Amino acid sequence: MAVGGGVGALLLAVIVLLFGGDPGDVLGGGGQQQVSTNAQEVDLAQCRTGADANEFVDCRMKGGMASLENYWTRASPDTPPATAILFTGQVDTQCGAASSAVGPFYCPLDRQIYLDTSFFNQLQGQLGARGGSLGELYVLGHEYGHHIQNYTGALQASQQSRSGPESGAVRVELQADCFAGAWLGEVSRGQDALLEPPTEEQIRSALSAAAAVGDDSIQERVQGQVTPHTWTHGSSEQRTGWFMRGYQSADPNQCDVLNAGSVEDY
Template identity: 70%
Template sequence: MTFRENANIGAGRASRGGGGGGGLAVGGGIGTLLLALVVMLFGGDPGAILGGGQQTQQGSTQGGDLDECTSGADANENVDCRMKATMLSLEDYWTSAYPEADPTSATLFSGSVDTGCGQASSAVGPFYCPLDRKIYLDTSFFSQLESQLGSDGGNFSQMYVLAHEYGHHVQNNTGALQASQQDRQGPESGAVRVELQADCFAGAWAGNATRTRDSDGNLLLEPLSREDIESALSAAAAVGDDSIQERMQGQVTPHTWTHGSSEQRMGWFMRGYESGDPNQCDVLNAGSVDDY
């Protein structure tokens, strides 16, 4: 159990989005999976990353406000409700830690979705669109994260993913997100530094998450256990560039990295978590991405 059962999550900024048909061309099979993993948690335009291949099929998800998700008990049992409750916690934390950033929202979809960055397929994985300033994810990704990449599948591993994307929203407000577009790959690249900062921001939220409150002023989460943090770390490790490359191509090629190694992703998450201070997350100006 992660959320307090009686917590009121009705105000969480998450909804279901309807699918779109066609428009974004994507590859198939292993190629699509590899591309999806590479852009997993990417902070830019998914339409600029994927190219060639077959068109996406229309998604089946209907729009809705997740009205059935009202309590922490719902969030503990249902992944969509869990994302809604996590958004409520993230908003409560970041409106205090960085009030200059207006709250964002998350759209949960299946198949494909229309965004301000173009139409995106589920193959892209969770992402933040800086043009419409929203988060998008197909929660079926969490099954892939566990079965194909080795995450433990715990609730907090899923919440870490959403917290990372919210970190990109904060970066969009600070201007840090631009570094990912100006220097797109390499072990010390701007892209890697942006991703590691978002991991650190996710850790800073985690370090304060048990103090976040619902719309009634009541605490949202139960005290985090060591297992919760290890669950988040398992997800961070699973999406490290070296881990993905080793699984998908049998070798590690750091000059193509866009997200950082498993060790770096875990290290920056823990820096944020242990300090509880997003001001300790200035990866962009660090002498090295290993300086966590």
């Protein structure tokens, strides 16, 4: 168990990944390779403990993906798991080439989540190590939410209504936030708790920091083939509202933003 000690008061009770039990289980031992990186060969077999997850972004992402797969296999059994790619510099995807400048994104064509580590460095810089880890997991959960939407059809529906505060595009983003919240609610409170429960203030700052640096511009390069991040994500209040609705219920069925009367109905 890794519990942060010796951190300043402001960083107390923040995110600590708690991988208990057999770390091989938690970190996806025996399953498919869930995180790969084109930047350098990282031996993910070395990700064994919560301390590894706290220290290394690759191990955090691996643990996060194992947890997301576990969560969504139960919540949405028909959806095959997503994979995540960590990259720096440039990466080729079926949605086109992307540079680090685009921020995290999900490519529906190859069904992979792309996460550039420089984006994560920005988050860490803005939020500190532990707040940054929450931000990273939120981003991962949000992108995994787009993967779920790729199978429910929500992602495609968003393409038909691209702009405006009540548009399908906004609703898809808010639903992905709600899905991220539902997962993080589960792993903060459930039996297999992975996280120390964050405060609402920590959640708020993680979401706003991620949004501030995370609006990717890949849409300009590969129109229509990438999740609609560059349209709007909804207001910060709406994002937090839907995230919290997911977080408090830990139930993705509470995340039907697409059919909500208004995006304000969180």
